[in-house]
Amino acid sequence: MSKPVDVGSLRVGGYIIVDNEPCRIVDITKSKPGKHGSAKARVVAIGVFDGGKRSFVKPVGATAEVPMIEKRTAQVFAVMPSSVQLMDLETYEYIDAPFPEEADLKAKLATGVEVEYWRILDRVKIVRTKS
Numbered sequence: 001m002s003k004p005v006d007v008g009s010l011r012v013g014g015y016i017i018v019d020n021e022p023c024r025i026v027d028i029t030k031s032k033p034g035k036h037g038s039a040k041a042r043v044v045a046i047g048v049f050d051g052g053k054r055s056f057v058k059p060v061g062a063t064a065e066v067p068m069i070e071k072r073t074a075q076v077f078a079v080m081p082s083s084v085q086l087m088d089l090e091t092y093e094y095i096d097a098p099f100p101e102e103a104d105l106k107a108k109l110a111t112g113v114e115v116e117y118w119r120i121l122d123r124v125k126i127v128r129t130k131s
Contacts, residue, residue, distance in 0.1 A: 008060035017065040070119040
């Protein structure tokens, strides 16, 4: 799920969809309107799931898609060789999530540990463990 917003209202630290990939905005540069057109915004973003750098240039009045991020809490049910099985603490549904990229976060994953996970565009990412 996503919602349309104006490119001029985007801020650094926010999220946007670029090439069907949810990304975190790391830099925005806006040019002034000139003789030959409206103001433009150059947005640089880093992919949430793949870490790839993406950028685009659009008029400030154009629309861009912002992903709806669902932040939830779960408990690690099982650590398997290829993924982590989580149980959502509100709905009690089971979710298969890939291992996180960060080595220290990956080392903390064990059965019974509570984690915060994000669901973005029907994909799951483990963000942090809860103490």
